[in-house]
Amino acid sequence: MRNRMTVAVAAITLGLAGHVEAQKPETTGTRQHDQMMKGMMGMPDAMFVSMMIKHHQQGIEMASLEEARGASASVKTLAAKIRQGQEKELADLKAHGQHATPGMSGHADHEKMMAQQSQATMAKLKNASGAALDHAFLEEMAKHHEMAIRMTETAKLESSGLKKLAQAMLTSQRQELSELKRLLSSHTPR
Numbered sequence: 517m518r519n520r521m522t523v524a525v526a527a528i529t530l531g532l533a534g535h536v537e538a539q540k541p542e543t544t545g546t547r548q549h550d551q552m553m554k555g556m557m558g559m560p561d562a563m564f565v566s567m568m569i570k571h572h573q574q575g576i577e578m579a580s581l582e583e584a585r586g587a588s589a590s591v592k593t594l595a596a597k598i599r600q601g602q603e604k605e606l607a608d609l610k611a612h613g614q615h616a617t618p619g620m621s622g623h624a625d626h627e628k629m630m631a632q633q634s635q636a637t638m639a640k641l642k643n644a645s646g647a648a649l650d651h652a653f654l655e656e657m658a659k660h661h662e663m664a665i666r667m668t669e670t671a672k673l674e675s676s677g678l679k680k681l682a683q684a685m686l687t688s689q690r691q692e693l694s695e696l697k698r699l700l701s702s703h704t705p706r
Contacts, residue, residue, distance in 0.1 A: 561678055564671045565613040568664070568685075572606040574634045575599075575660055578641060582653040587646040588703065591654060594695055598657065601688055605681070612678050647703070654700040661693040 559567065579599035586592045637656050644652045668686050673679045 559667065559671045561673050561675050562613070564667070564673060564682075565609050565678070567667065569606060569609050569613065570634075571660070571664055571667070572602045572609065574637070575602045575657070575664075576606065577638065578653065578657055578660065581638075581641050582649060582657075585645050586650045586653060588650045588699075591650040591699055591703065594692070594699065595653065595657075598692055601692070605685055605688075608681050612675065612681065651700070651703050654696050654703060658693060658696040658700060661689045661696065665689050665693065 576599050579595040579602070582595035583592050583599065586595065637660070641649060641652055641656060665686060668682050668689075671682060673682055
């Protein structure tokens, strides 16, 4: 009987702890990011192209900053690889954008949230240099890639050419994300 009571008390305690954890308020940034991602699930071709163009432009800006002001040769090399890949994909996205159905370029709320998130990310990176920038770049670019992967995996694309481009983007972003995480595990902020 005593063991059952102990188990029951432990279960109630864990249940309450889980309830308290679930009730913990989220940060505005997390809530905003989740809302933005939820709204971007299942994007049609034109919206996907529009949002991914903006996303790639930010990625290029982030990588260029790391190349110019980072300290680690391995992180700068990865930044250059990411920048070059995203520049090529950006050109391909723009070409697809010319053929997308007009009037479906995106939602203003999502674009606004994405712009706010981009400004916060760039402010963080611009305020860092050397090893601190290396670490911040790895963290932020990993988040950036995770968002792009999620957007791409959930898009409802119709154009066969755009589907092919999206698949190639997924492959390269997954490989780069793996490399970002590997480097992040060996770089500590200073």
